[in-house]
Amino acid sequence: MYPIIFKIYLPINIPIFGNELTIYTFGVLAALGFIALFITAFIRAKSYNINKEKLSDIIFYSAILGIIGARLNYVLVNLSEFEDNWIDIFKIYNGGLVFYGGIIFGIITGILLCRKFQIEIRDALDCIAPGLAIGHFFGRLGCFSFGCCYGKICDASSIFAVQFPEPAPAFIKHRVLNIISVYDKFSAPVYATQLMEAIFLIILALFLFFYDKKFKKKNGELFVLYILFYSIWRFIIEFFREPDQTYIFNDVLTFSQIVSLFVFIFAIILILKIRQVKEK
Numbered sequence: 001m002y003p004i005i006f007k008i009y010l011p012i013n014i015p016i017f018g019n020e021l022t023i024y025t026f027g028v029l030a031a032l033g034f035i036a037l038f039i040t041a042f043i044r045a046k047s048y049n050i051n052k053e054k055l056s057d058i059i060f061y062s063a064i065l066g067i068i069g070a071r072l073n074y075v076l077v078n079l080s081e082f083e084d085n086w087i088d089i090f091k092i093y094n095g096g097l098v099f100y101g102g103i104i105f106g107i108i109t110g111i112l113l114c115r116k117f118q119i120e121i122r123d124a125l126d127c128i129a130p131g132l133a134i135g136h137f138f139g140r141l142g143c144f145s146f147g148c149c150y151g152k153i154c155d156a157s158s159i160f161a162v163q164f165p166e167p168a169p170a171f172i173k174h175r176v177l178n179i180i181s182v183y184d185k186f187s188a189p190v191y192a193t194q195l196m197e198a199i200f201l202i203i204l205a206l207f208l209f210f211y212d213k214k215f216k217k218k219n220g221e222l223f224v225l226y227i228l229f230y231s232i233w234r235f236i237i238e239f240f241r242e243p244d245q246t247y248i249f250n251d252v253l254t255f256s257q258i259v260s261l262f263v264f265i266f267a268i269i270l271i272l273k274i275r276q277v278k279e280k
Helices: 025-048 052-077 086-090 099-117 121-146 169-176 193-214 221-237 255-276
Strands: 004-014 018-024
Touching: 004 025, 018 025, 025 052, 025 121, 052 099, 052 121, 099 121, 099 221, 099 255, 121 193, 121 221, 193 221, 221 255
Parallel strands: none
Antiparallel strands: 004 018
């Protein structure tokens, strides 16, 4: 965990930031993820016969709306966190983004822009799919740097066990619940679910590259496989994550698991429909 890279102290107060500008590791890694997505999509654009200037506009505006959607999803699910200080809603550099909100807002924006620029939607989605997985990989590294999206308490001998120092969310929660004493410097051992997911995402990205070269038959398959496999993974990893959301269905499933089920069904339907499409 290394949440802050450095701070710049300012001679004046700026709304939200105050009199200091803090460069967060989460923000830097998120930016690297966006750059990785951008570069990957640009390299692949030629093989999909997509204009790079139009593609850059699609990625840029989809990313902006995706961030808004991801933050909105987090805020709506965790309203109690902002009851005393609503201005914290805008502090996205502290973490607090939900993938599904981001992907929904981003994809809707991308589809609308594809129609505006007369770009085949399935081509554009397949073009960016591996880059999305790589960008998501960097995002999860950002989560680990801040300490959010951490796992449930586990055995210290586990290969994925990690202990977070103050002021990580895990440390604060364990202190409040008296799981650790006031003298402890680290949280109880928890699953490093951020790193577990990062490993999965880089493997998924490599698989998408491989599938694209060897097995893809119809445009659109690649993106659907991305959301299909991620929905399965997210459903599973939620059992290891410390929920920052309310359990539903008799305290069995989280909100993200319910969304994962719908995404999985949606992806299966899309695959069946894509296989029926006759390429031009």
